[in-house]
Amino acid sequence: MNRPISASPATSGPSASSLFAPGPLVLIGMIVVAALTRLLPHPPNFSPVEAVALFGGAYFASRAMAVAVPLVAMLVSDLILGLTLGGTYFEHFTSPAYLATWLSVYACIALSAVLGFGLRGRVNGARVLGYSLMGSVLFFVVTNFAVWATATPMTAHPSCMIGLAPCYAAALPFFQWTLLGTLFYAALLFGGFALLRRRVPALRAQTV
Numbered sequence: 213m214n215r216p217i218s219a220s221p222a223t224s225g226p227s228a229s230s231l232f233a234p235g236p237l238v239l240i241g242m243i244v245v246a247a248l249t250r251l252l253p254h255p256p257n258f259s260p261v262e263a264v265a266l267f268g269g270a271y272f273a274s275r276a277m278a279v280a281v282p283l284v285a286m287l288v289s290d291l292i293l294g295l296t297l298g299g300t301y302f303e304h305f306t307s308p309a310y311l312a313t314w315l316s317v318y319a320c321i322a323l324s325a326v327l328g329f330g331l332r333g334r335v336n337g338a339r340v341l342g343y344s345l346m347g348s349v350l351f352f353v354v355t356n357f358a359v360w361a362t363a364t365p366m367t368a369h370p371s372c373m374i375g376l377a378p379c380y381a382a383a384l385p386f387f388q389w390t391l392l393g394t395l396f397y398a399a400l401l402f403g404g405f406a407l408l409r410r411r412v413p414a415l416r417a418q419t420v
Contacts, residue, residue: 236272246264246267258396262398263400271420317351335406357376
């Protein structure tokens, strides 16, 4: 009789011991703290959304964790913002009219974490800069397409009722803040973690 084949570490997912090792805990802590900075006053679209996704994709040994942790961190910060600000912001969670746009943001987070896989073991300043630019463009293209595709007079900029190109043109002033926010938080996360890994050798062994 053939004996069942046990799952290998590569396919069985992160174990409890690996999840609570210093490396993953530091990554989780940095991502959660970065996500919660959205509660502080900031320019529109100047946020850590893309940076935390790229950071998670680059460093978590578990690819499932690399995608899940940024998603959960952003969801927690969104819920806190919704409960704190209420009004229009909270409608993103409760109104079907905003659902596609809200989901497009989370799709971008997941896609950017997967994009960050390209940085695994290859992190340097030039690559982080390039991937930050790609992540920002991805966010701009996907989320504004969702706004245009689901545009109604009550939920979209008037330009989005005219056509896709005017919708993107109306969003261009916000793109600069998306890019600046991504670059700022990427510098903090990637630069800060590089310094930590130099000082704490265990982090190098427990992360990509």
